Amino acid sequence: MTDISGHDRAKSRNLRALRALWPFVRRYRGMVAVASVALALTAVVSLVLPIAVRRVVDGFETSSADLLDSYFTAALGLALLLALGTGLRYYLVTRLGERVVADIRIAVFDRMIGMSPAFYERIMTGEILSRLTTDTTLILSVIGSSVSVALRNVLILTGGLALLFVTSPKLASLVLLLVPVIVVPIIVLGRRLRTLSRENQDWIAASSGNA
Known part of the structure; x- marks a missing residue:
């Protein structure tokens, strides 16, 4: 690898470098806004859906068939809303990613064309x-x-933690005690994976350069 590549890779460890993507992303502000709304909607529905299912299960004890039907209808409606919101979010973020990457490749190509022979x-x-x-x-x-x-x-x-504290503060506190046990290994493995991914990209670039 060249010195320039090594210098760039050292800079890439700073997450602030991701700010350079914003000029490409903001071209699609409308798509980002709709995707954000779909994201928030699906997150809220994901939290409400278990409550609706609980109502359905508890509704079997009631003698009112109409009330049970309303619980089923609400649960099915939420499930349908979750499916539609998830599909819309996936479509928009996938399309956004494709468009941004295409714009980045065009910008990099135009930049490369203007570089000197040296x-x-x-x-x-x-x-x-x-x-x-x-x-x-x-x-x-x-x-x-x-x-x-x-x-x-x-x-x-x-949202889940908020609902836990509303339902049972003691249970929520016990759950929070388990968070470090789960998060610490993920952070350690994530850093190792990031290092391996960076090395893999460098090896691919070096192999392509020598080919």
């Missing part, structure tokens, strides 16, 4: 092609999946 004497063409294709695929994964899933999980976690 630049290509120091950087192998195969490595540039690898960065233009393989590395941008990781950006697609982040925008088209990871960010959406992370935000959804944060909303569900926050």
Whole structure:
């Protein structure tokens, strides 16, 4: 690998580098807004649906068939709303990721065309092609999946903890005691996986450059 590549990889450890994606994302503000609404809606429905199912189960003890039917209808309606919202969110974030990555590739290609011949004497063409294709695929994964899933999980976690404290503060406190046991191994393994992923991308770029 070249010195320039190593310098860029060191910078990539700073999550603030993701701010550079915003100029490409803000071109699709409408799509982001609709996806955000769908994300919030599905998170809320995911929290409410178990309550509706509980009403259905408890409704078997009632003698009113109409009341039981209303519980079933509400539960099915929430399930349908969750399915539609999830499908809409997945479609929008996937399309957003594809469009952003396409714009990034165009911008990088235009930048590469304007570079001086001295630049290509120091950087192998195969490595540039690898960065233009393989590395941008990781950006697609982040925008088209990871960010959406992370935000959804944060909303569900926050809402779930709030419902736990409302239902049983003691049980919620016990659950919070288990959080470090679960989170710490995930953080350790996540850092290791990030290192391996970075090394894998560097090896792919080096192999493409030597090919």
